[in-house]
Amino acid sequence: MKKRNLTRTITLVSAILLGFTAGGIFLFFSGYSPLRALEKLFLGIFGRPRYVIWVMVRAVPLVLTGLSVAVAYKAGLFNIGAEGQFIIGALVAALVGYHVRLPMVLHIPFVFLCSMIGGAVFGGIAGILKARYGIQEVISTILLNWIALYSNNFLLKFPGIKRPDSEASFQVRETAQIDLFARFKTSDSWIPFQMENPAIADALKASLSMGVFVAILAAIIVHYLLKRTTLGYQIRAVGFNENASRYQGIPVNWIKSGSLAISGALAGLGGSLHVLGVTKEVSRLAIMEGFGFDGISVALIGASNPLGILLSSFFFSGIRYGAVSVQRDLGTPTEIINITIGTIVFFVAIPYLFERIMLAIKKRKEQKNAN
Amino acid sequence: MTETDAVKLTNITKRFPSVLANDNINFVLKKGEIHALLGENGAGKTTLMNILYGLQRADSGTIEVYGRPVSIHNPNDALSLKIGMVHQHFMLFEPFTVIENIMLGREIHQCGVLDRKKARKKVVDLSESFGLTVDPDSYISEISVAMQQRVELLRILYQGADILILDEPTAVLSPQEIVEFGAILRKLVTSGKSVIVITHKLKEIIDFADRCTVVSRGKVVNTLSVSDVDAHALASMMIGHELQAQVQSHKNAPGPRLLSLQNIYAEDDRGHTAVQGVTLDVHAGEILALTGVDGNGQREIIEVLAGVRKASSGSILLRDQEIQNYSPRMLYESGCANIPEDRHKDGLVFKFTVAENIALRTYRNYVEGPFLRFDKMNHDAVSLIQDFNIYPADPMHAVGEMSGGNQQKVIIARELVDNPEFIVAAHPTRGLDVGAASYVQQSLVQEKERGAAILLISFDLDEILQIANRIAIIYNGKIIAVKSASDLTREQLGLGFAGIAE
Known part of the structure; x- marks a missing residue:
């Protein structure tokens, strides 16, 4: 076991270097x-406290979509639909965040819950299609992504949903917003605080939200879900060997649909956190924003392990964010950073190649020793 | 050193990280003999042959082929020394024809265009001279396993092999096919080939080998002439101690009818009616063996009884209660156990631990709120590991890394722990070495004596005749005979396999 982890780490580090x-x-x-x-990339991530906070804030949606992809993957399913589930979660959050009036302590959890249900239903559709009719989840989730995108755009045509003179929804009410220190930063004590604690104040300039903590909590919960609960045991059994699970009486179809629903709920929560913490609204989407697709890469780099996903989302969000500095200071094209990320994912996805190369090196050594 | 030795292995040692697989092994294959390499699973026989075939490298020791010291780095080196190997799991391309598979890698061509005629002639010549009858133009996916094995043999002969290594060649064959296989081997050696057969089936060694080398725990126990020994002596050499008396199965009087299949029809995966009106009763306290050539509907019956395949009509009664089309869980809860025919595919989750595998059925006992008490699960597994002699005795060990025999014991432990009333055991000893096989048979007999009704699906005649009370022969999806085991001889069974019942 330990040896396998070591090879995995070596694979990952080599992939990143490549x-x-x-x-x-x-x-x-x-x-x-x-x-x-x-150098600019590094400084763009760690150069100032607020950069680090920004990277964390931007990592939040990736953690959730990464966890979403990972849960489905543990059940042996490939969820390409985190993107669509994220869109639905965001849309629901914008609607419930504006149209429902509740005190803050209730409003925020209520929005989370609604988004998760929205995402779960959307993921569950793919699950039921798979379980009942054997329709490949890869195909159905890709198609569902488009349904999500256009449902979002369609609903944003209606008065009452669409904010007049805009391409976006109404902004969520203050009782549903999750940024921290927003009020403090506009208060009178902010200016003296800035003078006294320049480092902390700099960090606070980034719009830190509860989302960061919710994302970490979600990763911990998913970890326990998979490792400690009955459902997690069933999910892993089905993912490792569907036939044996069916033979032993594990309700394979339910577990598959269920894991896609959980997967959807996580991505939906991601959409919710993004709206309540960053955008406050949803707008018409010309193209997919890519949070769900990035989630696939994040899960892959993080080896579908919740802790790994926390790290890989930070990494992912870090190079994206740091690239902005590189671009600003050196004038490099953004495509370069996408090539870098693409190459990393490519090499992580083919650890097989690395194992082969390592085996060949080992063999050659053995032969040298033998001769 | 004389020219009569085809292969001479001297002091071969191979160490793996955790085990000494070959410990100073000496082995001589004489020219023109059939030499059986006998040993339990994990004794080191496959490792030794992989070294000879260039798949693995020995840490020390020398290899001589026809008296010449050689070093073999890969299978291509082996082939150029005229050594060929047929693996236990065939390496054929299903969408290709027999000829295409045989010529693969050694294509005869003219300016890049395949010369099928020439290749075909060569294959047909080879198959005629060795009695390896195959239809050269059928697709691999269409021919039986026995035929596929012939294709594998033809392939290495086509490649020019003189020294043939066959890994567990009879594991997939029916009794009749094994007899034919023996004849083919004889033809091969009379025309000057030399054959090494890796096996742990004693009877076959006696039937067709000339000499036999017994390997146990990485060491050679003995090399002897087969005419000098009997199966019993071989078995005790192989497991390193005197074999326990044969599994005793008292032919006790069976109790009342427990399970009854009534006019069951079922389809196979392709939608053909594979089971055509099977009616069978299994009584408490008996082992009923269901036997026949593989592919006559046994698999579908097993799956119907496991609840993973729906019967298209008929009824199944357990204690006169209808259980047809129960889910696997409902079956388990009404007292049915199932030892599936394919450990890898249906029996175990390889990446799970021993404890997790044992709990696949009973995990609901460990539920506490949303959580599963893995500590309790491991704790309970420890005592089962002791009861069923599972090695390594570690509930946290991954099942995929255990030997076949121990994997089977994990399944047996899981299935028998709740004292089931009815047990389906599908090929429970297939691929197991003598020690593990007799352990499994012993467990089944104990269950029977406890009063369980057991349906044993097997085509191992020795096993059937030894432990079954009654034998049902299935042919083409129909039961053609049900007889008391003491009334049947091997010959009658063989005829039954061919669909002939008097």
Whole structure:
């Protein structure tokens, strides 16, 4: 077991290094210095306290969609639909956040709950299609993504939902907003506080929200769900060996639909956190925003392990955010960062290749020793 | 060193991280002999042959082929020394024809265009001279396992092999096919080939091998002429101690009817009616063996009784209560146990621990709120591990890393722990070594004596005749005979397999 973890770590680190190398090569041939870009990237993430906070804030949706993909993956299913489930969760959050009036302590959890139900229903549809009719979840979730996107755009045409003179919904009420320190930052004590604690004040400039804590909590809950609960045991059994599970009387179809529903609920929660904490509204989408698709990469890099997903979302969000600094200071094209990320995912996805190479090296060594 | 030795392995040692697989092994294959390599699972026989075939490298020791010291780094080296190997799991391409599979990698061509005619002639010549009759133009997916094995043999002969290594060649064959297989081997050696057969089936060694090398725990116990020994002596050499007396099955008087299949019809995966009106009664305190050539509807019956396949008509009564089309869980709760035919596919979750696998059925006992008490699960597994002699004795060990025999014991432990009333045991000893197989048979007999009704599906005639009270022969989805085990001889069973019942 330990040895396998070691190989996995080596694989991951090599994949990341190769990704950066590929990005560096592109930079070099486009006439930029790769080393300076790397330095800017690092400073763009860790240069100031508020950068770090921003990276965390931006990692929140990725944690949730990553967990979403991971739960389905544990049951042997490939959820490409986190994107659509995220959109539904966001839409529900915007609607419930504006149209329902409740005190804050109730309003926020209520919005979360509604978004999760929305996402769960949406994921559950794919689950039932799979369980009852054997329709590939990969296909159905891709198609459901488009249904989510256009439902969002369609609903945003109606008065009462659409904010007049805009392409977006009404903003969620203050009782449903989850940013922290928002009021403090506009209060009178903010200016003296800034003078006295420049570092903390700098960190607080980023719009830190409860989302970060909810995301960490979600990762812990998913960890316990998979490791300690009955449902987690059933999900893993089905994921590892569907046939044996069916033979032993585990309700395979229910578990599959259920895990896609949980998967959807997590992505839906992600949408909710994004709306309540960052955007406060949903707008017409010309294209997919990609939170769900990034979730696939995050889950892959994080080896579908909740702790791994926390780290990989931070990593993912970090290079995205740091790239902005690189772009600003050196004028590099954004495509470079996408090439880097793409290369990393590519190499993580084919650990098989690495294992082969390592095996070959080991064999050659053995032969040398033998001769 | 004489020219009569085809292969001579001297002091071969191979160490794996946790085990010494081969410990100073000496092995000589004479030219023109059938040499059986006998040993329990994990004794090191496959490792030794993989070394000879270039799949693994020995840590030390020498290999001589026809008196010449050689070093074999990969199967291509082996092939150029005219050594060929047929693996236990065939490596054939199903969408290709027999000819295409045989010529693969050694294609005869002219300017890049395959010369099928020439290849075909060569294959037909080979198959005629060794009695390896196959239809060269059928697709692999259409021919039986026995035929596929012939294709594998033809392939290595086509590649020019003189020294043939066959890994568990009879594991997939029916009794009749095994006899034919023996004849083919004889033809091969009379034309100058030399054959090594890896096996743990004693009877076959006596039937067709010339000499036999017994390996136990990585060491050679003995190499001897088969004419000098009997099966019993071989068995005790193989497991390293005197074999316990044969599994005793008292032919006690069976109790009342417990399970009854009445006019059951069921379809196979392709929608053909594979089970055509099977009627069978199994009584408390008896083992009823259901036997026949593989693929005559046994699998579908097993699956219907496990609740994973729906019968299209008929009824199944357990204590006169209708249980047809119960879910697997309902069946388990009404006292049915099921030892599935395919451990890997249907029996176990390889990545789970021993405890988690044992709990696959009973995990509901460990539910506490939303949580599962894994500590209790492990605790309970410990005593089962002791009761059923499971090795390694660690509830947290991954089942996928255990030997076949111990994997089977995990299944047996899971299925028998609740004292089921009715047990379906499908090929429970297939692929197990003598020690583990007799343990499994012993457990079944104990269950029977406790009063359980057991339906044993098997085509191992020795096993059936040894532990079954009654035997039902299935042919083409129909039961063609049900007889008391003491009234049947091997010959009658063999005829029954061919669909002939008097």
